[in-house]
Amino acid sequence: MSDTFSYLLMAWLDPGLLGLTALGVLAGIYIGAIPGLSVTMAVSILISFTFAWDINNALALMVGIYVGGVYGGSRTAILLNIPGAPSAVTTAFDGYPLAQKGEAGRAIGLSTVMSVIGGLIGVAVLAGTAPHLADLALQFAPRDYFLIAILGLLLVSSLSGKSLARGIFSVALGATIGLVGMDMVTAQPRLTLGSMELLGGIHYVVVMIGLFGVAEAFYQLHNMAKVPVKQKVDKIIPPLNMVLKFLPLSIRTSIIGVVVGALPGTGGDIASLFAYDHAKRTVKNPSTPFGEGAYEGLVAPETANNAAVGGAYVPMLTLGMPGDAVTAVIIGALVIHGLNPGPMLMIETPHIFWFTVGNLALANIFLLVFGLTGIRIFSKIVEVPKAIMIPLILVLCVVGTYSLNSNMMEVYWMLGFGILGYWLKVFGFQMGPIILGVILGPLLDESYRQAMSSVGDRGGDFLLALVANPLSLVLTTVIALVLLGNTPLKGWLVGRFQRN
Amino acid sequence: MSKKIEQTQAGEKVFDWLLLLFSVGVLVEAFRIDGGLRLNSAGSFPVGLALVMLASSIAILFSHRRKRRDPRIRSALHECQVFLHEHFQPHIVVFSVVSVIYLAAIIWASFYISTFIFLAAMFIYYRQGRIISSLIITSLAIAVIYVLFTMVFRVYLP
Numbered sequence: 001m002s003d004t005f006s007y008l009l010m011a012w013l014d015p016g017l018l019g020l021t022a023l024g025v026l027a028g029i030y031i032g033a034i035p036g037l038s039v040t041m042a043v044s045i046l047i048s049f050t051f052a053w054d055i056n057n058a059l060a061l062m063v064g065i066y067v068g069g070v071y072g073g074s075r076t077a078i079l080l081n082i083p084g085a086p087s088a089v090t091t092a093f094d095g096y097p098l099a100q101k102g103e104a105g106r107a108i109g110l111s112t113v114m115s116v117i118g119g120l121i122g123v124a125v126l127a128g129t130a131p132h133l134a135d136l137a138l139q140f141a142p143r144d145y146f147l148i149a150i151l152g153l154l155l156v157s158s159l160s161g162k163s164l165a166r167g168i169f170s171v172a173l174g175a176t177i178g179l180v181g182m183d184m185v186t187a188q189p190r191l192t193l194g195s196m197e198l199l200g201g202i203h204y205v206v207v208m209i210g211l212f213g214v215a216e217a218f219y220q221l222h223n224m225a226k227v228p229v230k231q232k233v234d235k236i237i238p239p240l241n242m243v244l245k246f247l248p249l250s251i252r253t254s255i256i257g258v259v260v261g262a263l264p265g266t267g268g269d270i271a272s273l274f275a276y277d278h279a280k281r282t283v284k285n286p287s288t289p290f291g292e293g294a295y296e297g298l299v300a301p302e303t304a305n306n307a308a309v310g311g312a313y314v315p316m317l318t319l320g321m322p323g324d325a326v327t328a329v330i331i332g333a334l335v336i337h338g339l340n341p342g343p344m345l346m347i348e349t350p351h352i353f354w355f356t357v358g359n360l361a362l363a364n365i366f367l368l369v370f371g372l373t374g375i376r377i378f379s380k381i382v383e384v385p386k387a388i389m390i391p392l393i394l395v396l397c398v399v400g401t402y403s404l405n406s407n408m409m410e411v412y413w414m415l416g417f418g419i420l421g422y423w424l425k426v427f428g429f430q431m432g433p434i435i436l437g438v439i440l441g442p443l444l445d446e447s448y449r450q451a452m453s454s455v456g457d458r459g460g461d462f463l464l465a466l467v468a469n470p471l472s473l474v475l476t477t478v479i480a481l482v483l484l485g486n487t488p489l490k491g492w493l494v495g496r497f498q499r500n
Numbered sequence: 501m502s503k504k505i506e507q508t509q510a511g512e513k514v515f516d517w518l519l520l521l522f523s524v525g526v527l528v529e530a531f532r533i534d535g536g537l538r539l540n541s542a543g544s545f546p547v548g549l550a551l552v553m554l555a556s557s558i559a560i561l562f563s564h565r566r567k568r569r570d571p572r573i574r575s576a577l578h579e580c581q582v583f584l585h586e587h588f589q590p591h592i593v594v595f596s597v598v599s600v601i602y603l604a605a606i607i608w609a610s611f612y613i614s615t616f617i618f619l620a621a622m623f624i625y626y627r628q629g630r631i632i633s634s635l636i637i638t639s640l641a642i643a644v645i646y647v648l649f650t651m652v653f654r655v656y657l658p
Contacts, residue, residue, distance in 0.1 A: 048655070049649070050653075052654075165556045168552060168556040169553055169557055169560065172549045172550075172552040172556065173553060176526055176550070186534075186541075186542045188534055190542060191526070191530065224591060224626070385627075388623060388627075388637060391618065391626075392619070394618075395619065395641075395645065398603065398615075399611075399645070399655065399657065402611075402655075403649075403653075403656060408603075408606065408607060408658060412603065423515060427509065427512050427515050441549070448544075457539055458539075459539050
């Protein structure tokens with residue numbers, strides 16, 4: 001117990017870790033707020049610089065950026081009607097109308113407090129559930145991992161982007177990229193096109209930097225001339241009665257955020273959409289109608305997306321499966337540092353888990369401090385013209401990629417993935433599912449082959465095993481329902497049910 | 501109740517056909533892996549993924565039946581013109597070409613020199629000729645990159 005407490009408080013008591021967390025949160029708020037920069041991009045680039053660091057230092061900085069970045073997107077959503085991050089899209093629905101009414105300061109203050117409440121609830125759920133889930137996960141068979149990975153990829157395919165088909169294509173494309181290189185079991189080259197360079201595979205950080213950094217830089221070239229409208233900001237700290245008034249809603253939407261965040265592959269953007277929808281359906285008398293500046297429409301997504309951070313860590317630390325794109329990148333960081341994300345992490349390196357929990361809580365406290373101060377400097381910094389930002393993003397991407405293995409070929413690959421990502425983005429494909437595919441592809445391959453070996457390579461027995469075990473049966477049923485929910489059959493069934 | 505009909509963007513259908521071709525290419529390459537047709541081999545999962553890509557790209561192409569072309573687009577030639585106008589605007593083409601030249605130049609001109617030239621050129625171009633301020637911003641950016649990456653993070657740069 002005393003060890004657990006010392007790990008929990010490590011980031012609070014070590015000045016270096018304290019400083020890195022604070023720096024991460026501050027940087028995250030600005031990165032999340034500046035449209036065109038994303039938390040995933042920042043953490044991807046950061047991995048390449050921090051792999052020589054002590055793991056605690058690297059994690060402290062990444063956790064800070066993650067927590068700050070998820071919140072930061074809301075500021076530009078409120079002030080400029082430009083969500084800095086996908087998870088802040090719903091914040092703009094009511095946040096910007098509030099700013100237009102001259103209540104930008106109050107909206108920012110309330111969103112800060114609610115984000116912190118959501119974030120802390122997420123951390124509490126992480127601390128309370130993850131150790132038990134990890135114990136349970138030790139009993140999972142390879143087929144269960146296979147099914148959980150399939151479910152995660154299916155959820156991210158169906159919940160993000162324009163269509164399920166596009167989502168599934170993105171996931172499969174990512175998994176295919178993840179399989180390039182030498183097969184770990186038979187040492188056969190796979191999808192290498194005969195190239196020696198590709199035998200070692202394509203480093204996922206290269207793919208991430210290309211898709212999130214370069215592709216975004218190219219995409220932002222379309223919005224070069226967009227000039228945001230400035231808002232007056234004052235009275236930032238919200239009165240206590242206002243916070244108490246919205247507390248029940250924030251607790252409900254925090255729970256939505258944690259649950260959605262904990263589903264492998266989902267994340268804050270989907271959590272905030274669900275929470276906004278919940279608020280619209282359950283709040284009978286909002287302060288003003290939703291979409292016209294309702295505080296409830298601001299509170300719901302803001303608590304949910306920050307609560308989803310804690311939720312996203314649950315599958316990552318217990319199953320080794322990312323809760324969203326950022327935790328997919330953080331999994332990469334843990335692996336680079338020789339750690340083993342998954343149920344064994346709790347047994348082999350419990351200090352990493354408790355350190356992360358303590359660090360997330362600390363990051364939320366810094367979020368409260370930085371969120372309620374420095375608004376004037378903030379509004380200056382987010383006005384950095386794209387003409388300066390876009391070329392600098394490319395340079396950062398080059399530095400980040402080259403510093404991985406000092407290999408220029410990887411820099412060219414990064415540019416290639418950037419161009420591919422640009423076109424995919426233009427035509428409605430999401431980058432998140434591709435990255436999750438890259439990370440989960442090798443895991444899916446491994447668990448599928450282990451599951452197949454366990455039934456003597458007999459296809460019929462493999463299919464039977466998917467429904468013979470209770471956990472596998474539940475997972476298979478959920479997968480079937482998710483698939484069914486995305487077919488025209490769903491409409492027909494709902495219609496019949498309503499008629500009866 | 502009328503359902504909003506989605507519109508296809510200029511070039512979207514061609515892109516989706518290219519994805520189908522790409523999926524076929526991946527399938528062919530996956531079959532070349534030894535044991536691609538067996539249930540448990542190095543090739544089985546890549547073959548499965550390629551089939552998923554193929555099926556989803558066919559579904560994407562089928563989804564065009566429920567969409568309509570942008571009414572402003574009159575013909576295939578006009579669609580081509582709209583596509584070029586949207587995605588090959590001068591400032592996008594310039595950035596793409598200069599980026600490729602920059603990456604090629606890093607090896608023989610060193611990172612800092614090529615980055616200085618790249619940033620200065622892009623800032624001057626995008627900021628419409630404000631040369632002095634662009635050069636100052638470039639110098640500051642290079643100084644920050646040097647301090648941050650070479651001195652603080654100690655990363656190897658080309």
